[in-house]
Amino acid sequence: HKDKVPDTWIRKQTLTNAERYITPELKSYEEKITGAEDRLFALEQQIFQELLIALQDFIAPMQVNGHVMAVLDVLCCFASNALAYNYKKPEVHDGNALQIQSGRHPVIERHLPPGEDYISNDTYLNPETQQIIILTGPNMSGKSALLRQTALITLMAHMGSFVPAAQAKIPLTDKIFTRVGASDNLSGGESTFMVEMNETASIINNLTARSLIILDEIGRGTSTYDGISIAWSIAEYLHDSPFAPKTLFATHYHELNELENRFPRIKNFHITHKEQGNKIIFLRKLAAGGSTHSFGIHVARMAGMPPALIQRAHEMLQQLEQQHGDGALGNKPSAVATLQAMPAREIQLSIFDAHSATFEAIRELLQAVDINRLTPVEALLKLQEIKNKIQ
Structure with a gap:
């Protein structure tokens, strides 16, 4: 269909199965769009420079006014804080x-909970x-x-x-x-x-x-x-x-x-x-x-x-204080010697730690329950019983 292309169209690009054309009107729009950003920047610079030239005689008074306003702003903030706090x-x-x-x-003091001084x-x-x-x-x-x-x-x-x-x-x-x-x-x-x-x-x-x-x-x-x-x-x-x-x-x-x-x-x-x-x-x-x-x-x-860690820390602290709390400075054993002399703790800790007795009772309670015969109401009552033991 190349013979159907109007004479006013200008061929821009040839592809494998097609050709691209552009009209003078589109070319004009393309140039306007492409150069718009550059012209916009140049126009901004021109306006800004004209503004600077126009303000040359007023820069010193503006700087003085700005400084005065800044000082007033700071002093007002000082006064406001002093009155409020x-x-x-x-x-x-x-x-x-x-x-x-x-x-x-x-x-x-500004971030304390309400009512706390x-x-x-x-x-x-x-x-x-x-x-x-x-x-x-x-x-x-x-x-x-x-x-x-x-x-x-x-x-x-x-x-x-x-x-x-x-x-x-x-x-x-x-x-x-x-x-x-x-x-x-x-x-x-x-x-x-x-x-x-x-x-x-x-x-x-x-x-x-x-x-x-x-x-x-x-x-x-x-x-x-x-x-x-x-x-x-x-x-x-x-x-x-x-x-x-x-x-x-x-x-x-x-x-x-x-x-x-x-x-x-x-x-x-x-x-x-x-x-x-x-x-x-x-x-x-x-x-x-x-x-x-x-x-x-x-x-x-x-x-x-963890409570086990805290308990062990207390044990070590008491041992160190006992060894270092008495006697002259020169006679005190070193901290390393004190720690080496301490008995090793049991490595196998109870999984329930300080609440072992309570959890053992809960274990026995659960083992005695026949889940197949337990009604929803009885299950809730058992849960309440367990909760009371924990508390």
Whole structure:
């Protein structure tokens, strides 16, 4: 049918069994569509450049207005938060003492369940009398929250904001150093402990007399004795530093409580708790003196560890405490020797663990049931009986 093609059509492509044609009108539309995006971009650039040229004389006033609006926005947010969350005006002074009365964590207190109040705490640091606080206490008791809220209150005061505290006297602070959390740097070939040491070294090498230092569980990424030695040396170095930086040092190394007896400006504090039977109630209140227990096994139970595992942990803890609780330091056996001397536990554990007696009774009850003669009502009654035994 090639002879039927109009003369005005232009052949565009020849295929095996066909030919493609285009008309001048379609060619025109194709060019418009193909070049539309480029022309659109060029037009946008032209309009934008014309706008910039027209605004040249107004750029400085616009920048000033933008800055003023940003400052007003920040100050309005500060004021709104202060009114809504009962923040108080801090006193920023030229001295060195940091005093916070009834301080709170501005983030945590906003996420508490309805009706639950945040437990506030007082904090006092003074390079002359109480330069370093060694903070001990159980896991999950609130040590890290206290450290962070002190840093946040100091930062908020320097920002010009009211702070979550009944009263706060904050010294001028040029640097807030923090070493908290645990993370590695796999891409850089650095372990968790190496990252911790790098960050701590940066703090040690850059501190000033007006620095605030927050250290959370330094030395936990290595062996116990290495960790204690490093943590002790860091606290001692900070105490003897001519800058005497204010420091909050949270740790589970209760051996560091001895620092208070050897250095006049190091003080022991702990987060209080109350024991009721086998339960630990965290009071989350700061008190003078060191703590001697971390209650890590209790936290493991709260996390859902198997009862058999928890029981074995208690047995090992009691054995270690018995061996290391008495006698002079030089006469204490090593932890390895103590563990080697402990009797091996039975490997074959009962599948029902602490509830063996209860489950044995349930087993006997089920074995006595004739399923072929059991009616639906009797089955429900048996289930209720089993449920009562478990409870």
